[in-house]
Amino acid sequence: MEVTGERFMPDYPGDWSPEHYHRYFLARELVEGKRVLDIASGEGYGSAILAQRAKHVTGVDISQEAVEAARGKYRKGNLDYLCGSVTAIPLPDHSVDMVVSFETIEHLAEQTEMLTEIRRVLTPEGILVISSPDKLTYSDIPGYHNEFHIKELYEDEFVALLQRFFPQIRLYRQNLEYGSLVSSETENRFVYVEQDGNTFSSHQGLPQGKYIIAVAGSGNIPNIPNSLLKYPVEVSEAVAIRQQHVERQQKEIEFQDERNKQLHAYVEEEKSKNDELLAKVREAYLEIEKEQKNNRELIASNAQLVASFAEAMAKKEQLSAQLNMVLQSRSWRLTKPLRVAGSYLLGKNCGLFSRFLIGLLLIPASFAASSGMKGWLRSMAGGKEFLGSLLDAPHRISEAVAPYPRIVQLLVCLPLNVALSLHRKGGVIPALCSLCRIVRNEGFSGIGHRLFKRMPAVPTNRDAADTALPKKENKDKVLVVDYRIPKYDVSAGERATWGILLDLKALGYTVSFMPSNMYYDAEYADQLKEQGINVVTSCEGCYTPNDFIAQHGTEFGLFYLIRVDVAEEILYTIRQATPESKVFFHAPDIYFLRESREAKLLGDEQRLQQALKTKDRELELMSRVDFTVVISENERKLLKEYLPEAPMGVFPGLYAPIAEKTVPFADRKDIFFLGGFAHRPNMDAVLWFSKEIWPLIHARLPEAVFHIIGSEAPDEIKALGSIPGIVVDGFVKDLDPLLNTIRLGVAPLRFGAGIKGKVAMTFGAGVPCICTEIAAEGMGLKDGVHTFIADDPQDFAEAVVRAYTDETVWKRMSEESKEQVRRLFSEEANRHRLTTLLWEQDALPISLWAAYCSALPSRPLPRMREDIDVSIIIPVYNKWHLTSACISSILETCDGGISYEIILADDGSKDETTKADAFFPGVIIARTPENMGFLRNCNNAAKQARGRHILLLNNDTIVFPNWLSALYELMESDEKAGLVGSKLIYPSGEIQEAGGVIWNDASALNYGHGDPYNHCGHCSFIREADYISGASILIRGSLWKELGGFDQRYKTAYCEDCDLAMEVRAHGLRVLYQPESTIIHFEHQSYADADATTQNELQKINGRILYEKWKEVLERDHMSPETVSHINICHACRSVLPYMYERRRDGFMRALFLSPYPLKLNEERHTKLLAELKERGHHIHYALLDSRLHEEADRAALRATWPCDMIYPYYQLSTEKDIRNVAGWLKPDTGKQILSICGERNADIVICPYLFMAEMLRYIPNNLLKVIDLRGHGTAVSSRDAERMRLADMLIVDKDKETAINQMLGGDVAVVPDEDLDRLLSHPKLIAPAQ
Secondary structure, three states: OOOOOOOOOOOOOOOHHHHHHHHHHHHHOOOEOOEEEEEOOOOOHHHHHHOOOEOEEEEEEOOHHHHHHHHHHOOOOOEEEEEOEOOEOOOOOOOEEEEEEEOOHHHOOOHHHHHHHHHHHEEEEEEEEEEEEEHHHHHHOOOOOOOOOOOOEOHHHHHHHHHOOOOEEEEEEEOOOOOOOOOOOOOOOOEEEEEEOOEEEEEEOOOOOOEEEEEEEOOOOOOOOOOOOOOOHHHOHHHHHHHHHHHHHHHHHHHHHHHHHHHHHHHHHHHHHHHHHHHHHHHHHHHHHHHHHHHHHHHHHHHHHHHHHHHHHHHHHHHHHHHHHHHOOHHHHHOHHHHHHHHOOOOOOOOHHHHHHHHHHHHHHHHHOOOHHHHHHHHHHOOHHHHHHHHHOOHHHHHHHOOOOHHHHHHHHHHHHHHHHHHHHOOHHHHHHHHHHHHHHHOHHHHHHHHOOOOOOOOOOOOOOHHHOOOHHHOOEEEEEEOOOOOOOOOHHHHHHHHHHHHHHHOOOEEEEEEOOOOOOHHHHHHHHHOOOEEOOHHHOOOOHHHHHHHHHHHOOEEEEEOHHHHHHHHHHHHHHOOOOEEEEEOOOOHHHHHHHHHHHHOOHHHHHHHHHHHHHHHHHHHHOOEEEEOOHHHHHHHHHHOOOOOEEEOOOOOOOOOOOOOOHHHOEEEEEEOOOOOHHHHHHHHHHHHHHHHHHHHHOOOOOEEEEOOOOOHHHHHHHHOOOEEEEEOOOOOHHHHOOEEEEEEOOOOOOOOOHHHHHHHHOOOOEEEOHHHHOOOOOOEOOOEOEOOOHHHHHHHHHHHHHOHHHHHHHHHHHHHHHHHHHOHHHHHHHHHHHHHHOOOOOHHHHHHHHHHOOOOOOOOOOOOOOEEEEEEEOOOHHHHHHHHHHHHHHOOOOOOEEEEEEEOOOOOHHHHHHHHOOOOEEEEOOOOOOHHHHHHHHHOOOOOOEEEEEOOOEEEOOOHHHHHHHHHHHOOOEEEEEEEEEOOOOEEEEOOEEEOOOOOEEEOOOOOEOOOOHHHOOOEEOOEOOOOEEEEEHHHHHHHOOOOOOOOOOOOHHHHHHHHHHHOOOEEEEEEEEEEEEOOOOOOOOOOHHHHHHHHHHHHHHHHHHOHHHHHHHOOOOOOOHHHHHHHHOOOOOHHHHHHOOOOOOEEEEEEOOOHHHOOHHHHHHHHHHHHOOOEEEEEEEOOOOOOHHHHHHHHHHOOEEEEOOOOOOOOHHHHHOHHHHOOHHHHHHHHHHHHHOOOOEEEEOOHHHHHHHHHOOOOOEEEEEOOOOOOOOOHHHHHHHOOOOEEEOOHHHHHHHHHHHOOOOEEOHHHHHHHHHOOOOOOOOOO
């Protein structure tokens, strides 16, 4: 329990101890044979004292923690403890003979209620022993204030309060004194002597007590003798203070002695320094003399140089005259074109011969890029600039020669490619070296490929050609870029890159990898190619990443960039070449976090400043990409503090191999560290461990050896091999033999960031690894369960020794840590998380995912907890190929956070469906005796369901990541949610249904049908719906049982899902649409064998049944089929949902301002209203009606002030009259835009500034607060105006019209902003009612 200093705890002695003990020992004299209540019993010690003599004691305290502690500490047959309040004592009337209440009543404002409760539980003859501080002596005289006391009482107030309940009262006083006692067994008089400085004075009687103790009752009150509690003086605060004073004086003496020693040493050191300084002064004097001598010699030599310079100038004039004769010669003029070509590259990289050769090779290309001989001569006159443009943009030559025969193209492009190679490689020799490497890796065919290729065109802007935009079919093409071809066996970061490439390939993407160093590492590149991954290096003819992206960037729909330096280098080129492509930035760790930790550890201010610069770089980059991938939730939270709006997700990317069997403890020995030494944190970790920790371990485990394993070990690390017990192994290519024999790993990292691959790899092999806090972060590790976590050298050494020697501890950690790695970092876990991120960022093509799930092999279901959260029921009738893909997609998207079972409702299938539990072990098959149809098949299977919720899923579906968790979490977060359903989409990507509409004639409509699934604001937010299609719905298990499942009066299928939704609402629950749960639905495939005529007839029959059953509700609560569907969707939002209240917990609302005018045309009242809302901290979003009454400059000014969306009317608005003709331009498509803006911007309040625009409020969901600003509106109000006003929840009015409008509308809906804007902002639609 927390020690506050107010609640007495025996384990913390002090002056309060004798006070508290004394009261209870005093009360113990009265409890013989009685039933006693100790109210506010606290830690329980007092109740235990009373129980020594009482018949039975009940301790009651308001703290459950205190009650549990007392029950565990004090155990007697006549003693128990209960949790309860002094104003609501959990005991029956007249059940105790005595109540004890010490130091409680002053903590309450409800003092009368407390005594009323005490009187209730006491028998009529019962007594109360109660204490409280006397406000006069406790607070007033010493000037003391106790922050825990609510209401202290003076003596007369205390007595008056007690007498209201107990006619008989006897008072006692208690005080804590330090002194000497002289007593007599026969003398009752008492004299006390008081010391004041050096003066002593005597007084009759006892000193005024600080505490009042009252014994109260209705009858005779027993006497309590005067008493003294003898308590050890050594525990008193006075003695403790004296002891502290003595200790402090002793420390001061020791400090002065040490100080004197330091001063003596300082004096000796300064004396030595002075001697050294004197010697240096002598040396400096001798040096000055030497310099003076040198200066005299320099003056003499300078005169000689002046004479030499004059001679050189004369020779220069002679050479200049000879040069002029050459420049005027005919041969010089004839060779000018060749010189111009060769002069282009007068850089430092190419020699004279190389520059001359490049100039010759560019002549055909320069001619092709010119218009005829005259044009070529004019271009060549430009010299360096013209030839430079050819080398910078070789695609221009490709475009120029495209219409000509192949032989002409070869004559131009072949020398151009050679010139490019010479230019980019820096001369003939480097180009020949590159040529040899290409021949070695690819043969002579590689040379031919490069020499005879043409340069593709690169559009200069988005309007140049359609090729500037990524085509829809290129969405499945991804380019991954890292600093080099990943060496998966060298570091965890490169192993992550390797794993990402293989996962993307497995998902069906066309994957290319490009190292930013463009170097072709044959060993690893060839392995990637064997996996079907294209490797892009300089061997392909592009010598920098930017070259390749400029030429081929439009081929890719997704760029996955790993590491800051890599992304910085190429991001600009990506945005220029293919602005519509998505760019993911993957941060293996946060550099600035690692650097700042290192700087703080070393106390290095310069490194800290560098970390700040790195932070600026990283944050700037993250703000420019489409999505940032970090590897731990801790890092995501940190970055969100700097970039709250930046899209960001977590993907650990730790691909840790997991050993199926672990070699036993007894067959293992030694300790190891694993990590590459190009990484500074690893260097520091090994040095610190070897010098600070290993000696402590080696002293206790002399037989153990510490192995240091890692690539690129410098001499400083190698030198550690001289320390006894340490072996530096360096890089080990195959770690399996080591991991099967080593007993323990260590990760003593003192700085760094991200998740540590070395730890995951060690855990995956079943080897425990002792970690620091830095090493363990981001992995969900528990100290003492998965590992030991220690930062102090002594603690770290102790943890290593314990884990190394205790087989029980070792085995537990081995099993727990390996299971943690399997859950978070296995191949399946990584692919699941990567797939989820791709889906959430709209980078996972639907066709790709469908094909992937359909091709997955069958596998067992994962083991689940006994308590099942969701029973997934899949009704099937044949069509095994659909069912198999559906189950595979479930297994691929559910990560184990939700416990589920899959029940296959087999309605008499004849195909492989009958063997489903063999293909997918763990699947439950619920068979019907005969084909019963969809509805009855579902009801039959649900009888076997064990889950708290039931999920009905058609077998002709493929689910996407987050499908189940989104449904489940929404159901769990809303106790009024009865039915939750998914967004259904076609394989083409169009919406099939985003919640359904039921009209008042029982006909229905699939809302959102035909809209794109991923760019559809009106289908993007959680809302109530009239019904959800039964293809994917989650219903509470208790409600399903209460209803008995689907109503079996319906024939086979159709309308049963509408009926279920109506039943849910009839039971007072909600039907909710969850857009985050998305599935592909191959419509009408589950039971597709019936002919179309039969299906249509069934729909008609069931439609009539639905209408007759719910006729009254349909006519009362539902709209006619002539209503615009978007308006019906708004009407279906019947209540404010809990998640909406939750996002408003901070008190700040999101207001959407619908306006026909930009800022400069707004009335002052509107500007003032928005400014006041903003000043209060609310977020304002503008929705501007697009018209010709404002220019682009007006829009720009608006966007500079407020975030803004445009509303596009049905036709172009040119005049004020057009704007006021709302019925003309407010068509369904325009209304859909308004609804979409509400959904995308998470609006809470929608403000309509003019009454004539009120019709727009029909397209606002009913659970948002709708407001119309009526200020300035005329006094005359027509019936049409009144009808418009009723579309709003609140009306902002002028003061003089408030009463009239409220009377006219029959409600308190009008507010005057200057007086009661708070009433508007506390509307029930905005603030959840108190529970």
